[in-house]
Amino acid sequence: TKEETSAPTVATESLFLSSVIDAQEERDVGTCDIPGAFMQADMDETVYMKLTGTLAKLLTTVNPEKYSKFMVEENGKPTIYVKLRKALYGTLQAALLFWRDLSGQLKEWGFVLNPYDNCVANKMIEGSQCTVLWHVDDLKISHRNPDVVTEVISQLQERYGKEAPLSVTRGKVHDYLGMTLDFSSPGKVSINMRDYVDNILEEVPSDMDGVATTPAADHLFKVNPEPVLLEKKQAEFFHSLTAKLLFLAKRGRPDIQTAVAFLTTRVKQPDNDDYKKLVRVIRYLRETRELTLNLEADNTRVMKWWIDASFAVHDDMRSHTGGTMSMGKGSAYSTSTKQKINTKSSTEGELVGVDDVMPMVVWTRYFLMAQGYEVQESKVFQDNQSAILLERNGKASSSKRTRHINVRYFFVTDRAQAGEVKIGYCPTDDMVGDFFTKPLQGGKFRKFRNLILNVSE
Numbered sequence: 053t054k055e056e057t058s059a060p061t062v063a064t065e066s067l068f069l070s071s072v073i074d075a076q077e078e079r080d081v082g083t084c085d086i087p088g089a090f091m092q093a094d095m096d097e098t099v100y101m102k103l104t105g106t107l108a109k110l111l112t113t114v115n116p117e118k119y120s121k122f123m124v125e126e127n128g129k130p131t132i133y134v135k136l137r138k139a140l141y142g143t144l145q146a147a148l149l150f151w152r153d154l155s156g157q158l159k160e161w162g163f164v165l166n167p168y169d170n171c172v173a174n175k176m177i178e179g180s181q182c183t184v185l186w187h188v189d190d191l192k193i194s195h196r197n198p199d200v201v202t203e204v205i206s207q208l209q210e211r212y213g214k215e216a217p218l219s220v221t222r223g224k225v226h227d228y229l230g231m232t233l234d235f236s237s238p239g240k241v242s243i244n245m246r247d248y249v250d251n252i253l254e255e256v257p258s259d260m261d262g263v264a265t266t267p268a269a270d271h272l273f274k275v276n277p278e279p280v281l282l283e284k285k286q287a288e289f290f291h292s293l294t295a296k297l298l299f300l301a302k303r304g305r306p307d308i309q310t311a312v313a314f315l316t317t318r319v320k321q322p323d324n325d326d327y328k329k330l331v332r333v334i335r336y337l338r339e340t341r342e343l344t345l346n347l348e349a350d351n352t353r354v355m356k357w358w359i360d361a362s363f364a365v366h367d368d369m370r371s372h373t374g375g376t377m378s379m380g381k382g383s384a385y386s387t388s389t390k391q392k393i394n395t396k397s398s399t400e401g402e403l404v405g406v407d408d409v410m411p412m413v414v415w416t417r418y419f420l421m422a423q424g425y426e427v428q429e430s431k432v433f434q435d436n437q438s439a440i441l442l443e444r445n446g447k448a449s450s451s452k453r454t455r456h457i458n459v460r461y462f463f464v465t466d467r468a469q470a471g472e473v474k475i476g477y478c479p480t481d482d483m484v485g486d487f488f489t490k491p492l493q494g495g496k497f498r499k500f501r502n503l504i505l506n507v508s509e
Contacts (some may be wrong), residue, residue: 059147060172061187064303065412066419068243068347068384070172070183070194070407071233073425075241076349077180080198082205086154088218089189093139093149099302101134108132147188154245157211158184168419181424187229200424231304235345243345245304249337252296260331263339268311268332268491275367277414279323288323297333304345306386308333310374310488313388346506350380353428355420357413358478360406360435360485361391363398370394371401374488375409377416382506385412388488402439406432406464413473433478433485443475444468 074081086092094480103111108130111119122132139146155165155173163173172185182195182204193204201222209218221227224236232244282290294315301309311333318326359375366372370393376386387409395401417430434440443464467473486492487500502509 059151059188060170062185063169063384065416066166066169066172067229068184068191069416069420070185070192070423071235071241071243072113072347072379072384074183074194074350075235075239075347077196078192078238079196080201080222081192081194081224081226081235081284081307082201083190083192083228084205084208085220086189086191086208086212087218089150090139090141090146091215092212093153094148095136095139096145096149099136101136101140103132103134104129149460150189154186155366161207166419166422168415168422172423173318174423183423190229192226192228225392226435229301240348243304243347245300246341246344248300249305249341252293252300253334253338253341256293256334260334262335264332264335265339266332266491266493266497267308267336268314268329270491270493271330272311272314272491273365273367273372274325276325279321279325282322282324282327287322287326290327291319293330293334294319298353305337305343306345306376306383306504307343307487308336309386310388311336312492313372313488317390343505343507345382345504347382347384348380348506352380353426355379355413355416355427355430357409357430357432357473358434358483358485359402359406359409359432360483360487360489361398361401362489363395363401365490366395368369368392368475371398371404372489373405373408374485374490375405375412376484376488376504377413383484383504385416386488386504387412399436399438399442402434402436405444406434406439406443410464410467410473414467417472430473431476432473432484433476435480435483435486437477440475462491 054376073079103128108123111132112123119132124131132485136143139149140390151171155170158173159165161175163175165173166174171187172183175182177195177200178197180196182193182200184191184193186192191208193201195204205218205220211219224234226233230245230248232247234242234244236242266445281287297308297312298316301312311329315326315330315333355377357377359373361374362372364371371391372388373391374388376383378384389408391401391404391408393404395404413430413432417427420427445465464473464475468475480486484500484503487497487504492500498509
């Protein structure tokens, strides 16, 4: 099945976290692409492929002595059946077979896979960590010594570059997975997606011309009870453009994430009002196309999380969770999502919100520790004192008003008591997570956006 043959790829969060470490430790970074990667891996089971028409004729033309005897005619077309020896691109298991080959090769060379992301591998070389991470056939290698990076690339070249040489990029700037990673400023990595934004702006229709100072108006979450649905072609365009914006929002432009989070809930039956909200995001991107996400780690080794919830803001009275994390400056991870259950109070909404984000809080801690990065503390900030009391004490603080919430929402209490997280209070005016729970405007929007992107006004 597709599930059984799907290959792991590096998580965006792993890429960002490891890039922040690269910047902090001032590592040399190299990226490379393995040509014809899947053809480097052998098939692990019997797979037959049917070649018909021109392709079958081409084989007999190239080597008539070898292939002509296998030619048959089916439905009036020349046909050859072949047995695959290599993991041909397009077969379900090709990516998985190459992942097994590459990860196995790295293990042979002494690398150890991170148990929290099997596309991140590490090895201590000359007393410092060398990290290799990959997305299918696109690799990123980092180490403090450029010669070590060169040696690892040479090993990869020897193993995978026999048919064609690897495409290698060295230096401070790398185009990687649709982003430009820029390590030019010491201690900082900039995630630049201007080219991606420009491509979007070039393809949108003229009715999206103009600019906007925020990606969404106050009424973002409001749904028209008497909608005028988009026609099929325009609805398909709405879906396609929203998907492109989601890719952007989850990487280099988290400042549009709240608006995009809502738009993704409207792709099945978008209406005219939804289209206007999509237009607003495009106009905001046109106004702010130069913005980049800039990440830095400080020396405290404290992972700071701001988690908030807006109570009953959706049409079905569900709340909206927002959360963001920083290793020093800039948001290395952020989320904006509609809650899956209804709650009876803002306190319950906040409690559900923390539970929504807590798996990522815990994963981040353990991923970084597996990278050898010493996490002193994972601190979760909230602006609701009642929710904090519940999370610290669990059922001991549960009254009749809150007892109806399923016990799974005290998962956060267990994490706090285990010492994996520390819950702290943050005044509402400083609650960065608020940015991802509602469409902020004016000075508050700019203040939080600039903190999240780590840019100055």
